[in-house]
Amino acid sequence: AMLSVAPASPPASVQVMNRKVQSVQAGGNVTFSCRSVTKEDVIQVTWQKETDGAEDNIATYSTLNGQKIAKAYASHVSFAHSQLQASAISLHGVTLHDEGCYKCIFNTFPLGAVTGRMCLKVYAISDPKVETKLILSPDKAEDSEKMVEMSCSATGKPAPKITWHLPSILQQKPREYHMKFSNQTVTVISNFTHTHSKILQEYPITCMIQHPSLNVTLVVPTDSLEQGPDSSVAPAIPIAVGVLLPLTFLLLLSCLLHHRLRHLRDPERNPAWPCWVGLPFLRVLQQS
Template identity: 30%
Template structure:
């Protein structure tokens, strides 16, 4: 990979160019530094000291990659329960524990492995009586490489979604709309009936005579309109 000597200095093999270098140039102590490490760099490395008369002296150092945890804590109210979710992503896999008061609480955990070597752990608390949890603190503790990260959140009063209540409200609105339509229809029907009655035709026949005519002239009267239909016969 890389060598150091007083005569030749630091020599890095082509495959490790811009990847590794010796950062402590001493014959008794030697330090190598990696840049832009990936999962492929994880493993054990051997350091060889060549000494005249004593041969080779070797030592082994192992490299393991770690990613500090990223923690998220949130909660959500449902119709009959409360879900409190704590998720942590790190390398190696973190361990989640809770500090929460109350009874009727169930816990479920899901683990997801990512291609970059990190692991996501999600823990969900299901609280059966959400109203009792309002105003109380919930603590999510994440253990990673011997260190504990705590995230605290207070549960505030939320909106309890009720399906029966929603159905009742929708039914009431539909009923009110139907009643309004029925009342409007009855009102229009009554108005049409009044207009129909007031528009009836009333006829009045007034007979008249004109001498000795062979026919009788007649007049037909219609409300607001007068129509004359006269028939007059003359003497031959």
Template identity: 30%
Template sequence: RCATEYPICNNCEILGFTVVPQAGYTEVRMGKNATLRCALTEPKEVLQVTWQKESEESNENIATYSIANGLKIHEPYKDRMNFTSLELNETSITFWDSRMDDSGRYKCLFNVFPDGSYSGSISLSVFGLNASVHHESSEDRFIVTCNAHGLPEPTITWNNLFNSTPTEETVKHKNGIVSITSRLEIYNIQSISARDLTCRVSNTNETVELPVKIKGGRKSYLHPLLSLKSLHIGLLSKREKKARLIS
């Protein structure tokens, strides 16, 4: 009965009661506050409450509270997360200005005397979209790279390909966030008149447009041999002027 009613409780069958999260899954928009709550189903002598962020390697302590030692917020959560309930049988933490990398699975642990530890888990998803674009140019090509980082999964499109085919790389992170990099190489840029290029990044919640100004027709490149020749002529001119002054 216990395992069916509280499937996210780690040890309810053994202990005879449960840790009940406010919700097994919480979703907020990036930049908003995110609150996670857990409570025991019956009062116990709780010595300390600990919150952890779970990972495959190890669970990271992010916050602890006890009457004896007070509260402690661990780096890198200090100054942007705190306890919003200091009851030992009922605990809550709040992320201020939540970030997408706050997404993941969190565990609340109640250290109870004399029984030991009771725990429950909550999944947090912070959805949003971050995007950036940068470019570099050489004598014969113009390379534009557009990066997207979002939840839900973003897509990248270009408003103009200039007869080129973009390459794309996708990385799906364990916390659900997806990173995409799209790279567009444009050749023969001298033949391109001044035109606008836009990287469009979108997911189911929002769209971001990042313009890149291409001024291929106005770019001028000085050939290395021409540069050396110009320098040689300049040196000769200086010598001629010096010779005239001496004579």
């Protein structure tokens, strides 16, 4: 006799409603959404995060118990949608620790659990800056030319890319340094030195920082270079004049008061001429 074989029913599955891999900048928000496409009864929906090879429970939803969020996640995780056939959670103020893969698990009866999986990449960028400063020439000779150090830096995850836009007469290869931190961020510093000259002020020099969450072009500041290495000498003249003039006035005033007092005490021996009358050029004026 021929044995009839019933066609196998399609396997239960879960449809991930968002992209399988999402990217978000640190501090932003992200939502994960899943939908069960099985005809079986769903008893409970559970959200988990894969952590060091294990699964960490984030939240659950069931008709009997409603929404439940684990204490470790309650401060920045909420349900965006909660039904037995469809579920979504949102992460608020994402940090670098939120990076990883997540699971939505639909516990069905009688087939058991069906799972959807999605991952999150978190980007971070901070402190993009460019600066210049005058430094001494390596030979440290008194008559040696001043050097200008230009530095461009940023901290991010992944490591930011730094490129310089230089005029053709300044083409050179900058030095680049990388410092890695325990939170997976990397500080990149790119710098070079050049002889201090007007070229640095006449031609625009820019630093471009490229990152998945930020592309910015920074213009090298030249304010600190316009004064030049001898800028400290220029203010000396107005400062000296500003100090000497009041001192001269006070000296003449005290001299006048002193002679006035002497004249009042003994008019015959102390004529009422102020002290500067004794100066040669004033004697000539008196005689004329």
